[in-house]
Amino acid sequence: DTSFSNDGIRLLNVDLNVNDVVRSGSGYYLAGEQDGDARIARINASGTLDETWGDNGYSEDLPSWTTTFNSIVVGGNGKIVAAGVGDVNGDSRAMIVRFNDDGSPDESFNVDGIY
Numbered sequence: 001d002t003s004f005s006n007d008g009i010r011l012l013n014v015d016l017n018v019n020d021v022v023r024s025g026s027g028y029y030l031a032g033e034q035d036g037d038a039r040i041a042r043i044n045a046s047g048t049l050d051e052t053w054g055d056n057g058y059s060e061d062l063p064s065w066t067t068t069f070n071s072i073v074v075g076g077n078g079k080i081v082a083a084g085v086g087d088v089n090g091d092s093r094a095m096i097v098r099f100n101d102d103g104s105p106d107e108s109f110n111v112d113g114i115y
Contacts, residue, residue: 010047031072054103
């Protein structure tokens with residue numbers, strides 16, 4: 001798609017090991033891991049980091065035991081749901097985190113946004 005870049009390929013200046021991507025509205029959400037922590041990045045349609053979203057383009061910090069996101073979806077209500085793995089006292093555990101459309105954890109989803 002040359003509307004995305006001249007040859008349809010865009011190298012992103014994003015500090016994230018990406019495991020999944022989903023298109024939503026005028027951009028993309030990338031889910032993965034950043035420095036050992038689960039993280040989401042929001043990318044504009046042009047392929048640049050959306051620094052107006054979350055914490056300078058990345059989801060807000062989660063507890064240190066959240067290690068990576070493997071998949072991501074965006075619901076019709078704009079809520080972002082990511083699933084991944086957390087490390088709790090050496091035990092790997094599945095986790096689901098729901099975010100508001102501004103990149104903050106949705107605290108109406110199990111107190112801190114994490115289930």
